[in-house]
Amino acid sequence: MNLKFQKAQLVNALGIVMKAVSTKTSSVILESILITAKDNRVFLDATDTELSIQTEVDGIIVNPGGVVLNAKLFSDIVRKFENTDSLIELDVDKEFKSTIRCEQAVFNIMGIDPVEFIPMPQIDKDxxxxxxxxxxxxxxxxxxxxxxxxxxxxxxxxxxxxxxxxxxxxxxxxxxxxxxxxxxxxxxxxxxxxxxxxxxxxxxxxxxxxxxxxxxxxxxxxxxxxxxxxxxxxxxxxxxxxxFRIETMLSNDYDTKVTVSRNRLQSAIEQAMILIRENEHKPLIMEIESSLLTLSVNSSLGFMDAKVNIEKSGNDLKIAFNPKFLVDALKVIDDDFVNIYFTNAKSPCFIRDDKNTYTYLILPVNFVG
Amino acid sequence: MNLKFQKAQLVNALGIVMKAVSTKTSSVILESILITAKDNRVFLDATDTELSIQTEVDGIIVNPGGVVLNAKLFSDIVRKFENTDSLIELDVDKEFKSTIRCEQAVFNIMGIDPVEFIPMPQIDKDxxxxxxxxxxxxxxxxxxxxxxxxxxxxxxxxxxxxxxxxxxxxxxxxxxxxxxxxxxxxxxxxxxxxxxxxxxxxxxxxxxxxxxxxxxxxxxxxxxxxxxxxxxxxxxxxxxxxxFRIETMLSNDYDTKVTVSRNRLQSAIEQAMILIRENEHKPLIMEIESSLLTLSVNSSLGFMDAKVNIEKSGNDLKIAFNPKFLVDALKVIDDDFVNIYFTNAKSPCFIRDDKNTYTYLILPVNFVG
Missing domain, CATH: 3.10.150.10 (DNA Polymerase III, subunit A, domain 2)
Structure with missing residues (x-):
């Protein structure tokens, strides 16, 4: 097999298939990629048995064929060439000895017969x-x-x-x-x-x-x-x-509805988290009272409270959460204001938009006081 | 003590003194900073006993005094406030209970009496x-x-x-x-x-x-x-x-002088290093012959050689190095072309400029062949 690639294109294709290369494996095949050139097309393949990736890369096929190469080694060699438009030549002999030529450097590494590779399963596309x-x-x-x-x-x-x-x-x-x-x-x-x-x-x-x-x-x-x-x-x-039967966990009933600036709430919770050491499992206590939400944490490091303006309908409520779970959800919501629905201190809250684009359910935790 | 800081200035000053705060210590003092306000000036101090840093920070002194606070905790609290121009208030009572107020949040943490802190040694400034x-x-x-x-x-x-x-x-x-x-x-x-x-x-x-x-x-x-x-x-x-008596290690005599593009040489050596696994200690072999430098590596991963154009005076030479040592030196030189001076395969090489701004001495390693 003899192929020629433009460096930038090969680097890009390698970056894609490398995602399926195992880093912690004793199998030579699972830490390798398959390069196949036939019918005027060049494909790269990698698999960790759970996940398989195949991508096509532009290349000049002087002689068709195939080889399995150590993924990290081949990728390191290719990426180290200086110019993105350099032409990289891959030459593989009958014993799968592979020569990589580019700029003024020549690499010789051992390849493996493609028959050793685990092919991507074919599935129906119905x-x-x-x-x-x-x-x-x-x-x-x-x-x-x-x-x-x-x-x-x-x-x-x-x-x-x-x-x-x-x-x-x-x-x-x-x-x-x-x-x-x-x-x-x-x-x-x-x-x-x-x-x-x-x-x-x-x-x-x-x-x-x-x-x-x-x-x-x-x-x-x-x-x-x-x-x-x-x-x-x-x-x-x-x-x-x-x-899981998720329908049984969902409910549209609520006793308290809070509308709050997402940014402001997220940043107040992140402040509170400063006082919570990893593995300390201290809850964040939320007190909802008329138009004010008071967040507080009391830990071995100290005590803090922060006040956030809200719009509220329904009952006042005192409830506690793992603050990380709230922040994880708030971080991936794009809306400037979010609605949070509560029932009582023992029931989950729901962060949910009116258009039903997203629902984040978070269970409360127990707290003292 | 009662002080007010602008957030950005306090963050900046904390960033400086934090460099002397120990992260792995069982001493409460060594993981803390001292804040002192007197004579209309506010100072932050930190020490790990080997290194001590003091910096002055602009602040409004409502009441002078001092306190020792956990460095990471105080810095985390200060940095989490939202706006760089927020005013941060630090209030410390007689038991060194410290209250930090900013935006809509209040933190209470325990401080320590400043007399516990290790003061920066005074030295003569002659x-x-x-x-x-x-x-x-x-x-x-x-x-x-x-x-x-x-x-x-x-x-x-x-x-x-x-x-x-x-x-x-x-x-x-x-x-x-x-x-x-x-x-x-x-x-x-x-x-x-x-x-x-x-x-x-x-x-x-x-x-x-x-x-x-x-x-x-x-x-x-x-x-x-x-x-x-x-x-x-x-x-x-x-x-x-x-x-060490470094003069005895230096010499201006040489048998081979090579002038080479720093970039080109560095990048060829970095290519060669791809084939050297950590802890394998394979040497980089350099062959200097008329106007060509050939670099090669032969390792368990494969074989490579790369050619670099040079200007040479003196003898041809074959010599081997730990490639990392060459790259470390080449990386911190700004000149486009470097001069490398050799005596023989057993003696150090010198990368040196004519103005005597820098000298990098590198010992060769043994090689077979």
Whole structure:
């Protein structure tokens, strides 16, 4: 095989497939990438068995063929060449000895026969939805934090994607809180439902563009989910089993409704968190009284309170939370003002907009006083 | 005590003294700062016993006094207030209970009696030199890397400052290499000589400006060195004992002189380093032959060579180095072309300019072939 690449294009393609390369593995194949040149197209492939990525890269094919190379080593070599428009030559002999030539340097490294590589599973492309890369990137960012990697309940490490009547609902929950985002789809799609490991979605989020004009197609099959965008395919296993029955956790009833500046509330909570040492688990106490919300923390480091102006309807209330859970939700909301709905000090609060774009459920904690 | 500060000014002053706050200590005092308000001036002080920093901060003194506060906690509280021009009030009662008020938040934390604090030692200000903050910052950056923290030879963890005939020489060495920088002083100063812990100089480097118009005065005393600049004093212990006799290691004789593009050489060496795993200690082999320098590495990961055009006078030579040592020196040289002087494969090379601004000595390593 003999190929020529422009450095910038190869670096970019390597950056994409490297997301599926295992860093902690004893398997030579899992820390490698497959380079294949045939039918005038060059593909890079990587897999960690849970996640597989394939991307096409522009290249000149002098001789077609294939080779498996150590991903980090090949990527380090390519990235170290000085000029982004340098031409990089990859020459592989029959024993897969690989020579990389560029500028005034020559590297010789050992490759592996492509037959050793684990090919990307082929799936049916019957069931799919389509949305903008921007929307998908945003929705993952806005929900990824309320997951938990747990052997006891693997579902908490996944994100539910539930498509119904052309609305895609994205849900994560970790036992203390739940994040829900709804996206209206443009088009007419079949209902779909699956749970994707959050790590896979996070890698997709890192690869796709923030472009509202570019689409991503998502294909659903029995064991896998496939994301197709630009010149790239990302295939992930999905989680087996039933997701939580989230409808039973939701409620539109409330006894207290608070409308508050998101920025002001977030910054007051972050101030309060200064007094909470890691692992101290001190609650943030919220007192809602007429048009004032008083936040306070009493810890081994000291005492603080901060006052925030609110608009309130319903009862006064004293309730306590893990402040981090509130901040995590507030940080990913774009609205200047948020509505928070409470029932009582033992029931979850809901941060929710009127258009039903998002719902963040947060359980309160016990407090003394 | 009751003081008022503008947030931005207090944050800036805290950033300076925090450099002397210990993070790993069981001493409450060493992780604290002293705040003193008297004679219409407010000072912040911190010390880790080896290094002491004092800086003045603008503030309104409603009631003078003093308090010792946990540095990280106080700094976290102050930095979290939203607006840079917010007014922060610090109120300390007779039991040193401290109240910090700003915007709509109130913090109560416990302070300590200032008599518990370790005061900055007073030193004579007879012997001193003066140079620009820019020069001092640069010279530390250009020499700090060839030091070694070692119990066997503590001098390797220090930097020699040797003032003679109004030239300040800065020297570090770690057993494998030596870095020398000379600065011509503007003014007539007494000769001085001392060895400063590199950690102290690194903190000074981080605090001072890159401003060529602002000066720093350096005072020398028996046990200490004092840096005075802007509104700040940095005092460090110096290392006891004799520094290495560096004159015996230097030589102006050579058998081979190479002139080479610094950028091109550095980037070729960095390419070669890709094939050297940490702890593998593979040498970089340099072959100097007429107008070509060939760099090569042969490691468990593969083989590489790179060619660099040079201007050569004297003998051809084959010699090997730890490539990191070459790169460390090349990175801090500003010249586009550097001169490298060699004697033979067993003797150090010298990277040196004609004006005697810098000399970098690097010992070669053994190689097979």
């Amino acid at each position: 069931d799919f939805i389509k949305l903008s890369q921007f929307s998908l990137k945003e929705v993952i960012r806005q929900t990824e934090f309320s997951t938990a990697i747990s052997d006891i309940n693997r579902m908490m490490g996944g994100e539910l994607i539930d498509v119904k009547d052309n609305i895609a609902k994205f849900v994560t929950l970790d036992g203390h809180r739940m994040s829900i985002r709804n996206i209206e789809l443009n088009g007419d799609f079949e209902n779909q439902r699956c749970v994707v490991p959050i790590k896979s979605l996070q890698e997709v989020m890192r690869i796709i563009d923030s472009d509202t004009q570019k689409d991503v197609s998502i294909y659903f099959s029995k064991d896998h989910i496939l994301f197709e965008f630009d010149k790239t395919l990302v295939l992930s296993r999905i989680l087996d089993g039933e997701y | 012997d001193f030199i003066k140079l620009s903050q820019f020069s001092l910052k640069e010279v530390i950056r250009q020499t700090e890397f060839s030091t070694a923290i070692s119990d066997i030879n503590r001098m390797m963890g220090g930097e020699l400052i040797d003032v003679k005939d109004n030239i300040a020489k800065f020297v570090t060495l770690d057993g494998h290499r030596m870095s020398i920088r000379n600065i011509e002083l503007n003014g007539d100063f007494e000769n001085q000589r001392c060895v400063v812990p590199i950690k102290s100089l690194q903190e000074v480097m981080r605090i001072i400006d890159s401003d060529t118009q602002k000066d720093v005065s350096i005072y020398f005393s028996k046990d200490h060195i004092l840096f005075e600049f802007d509104k700040t004093l940095v005092l460090s212990r110096i290392l006891d004992g004799e520094y």
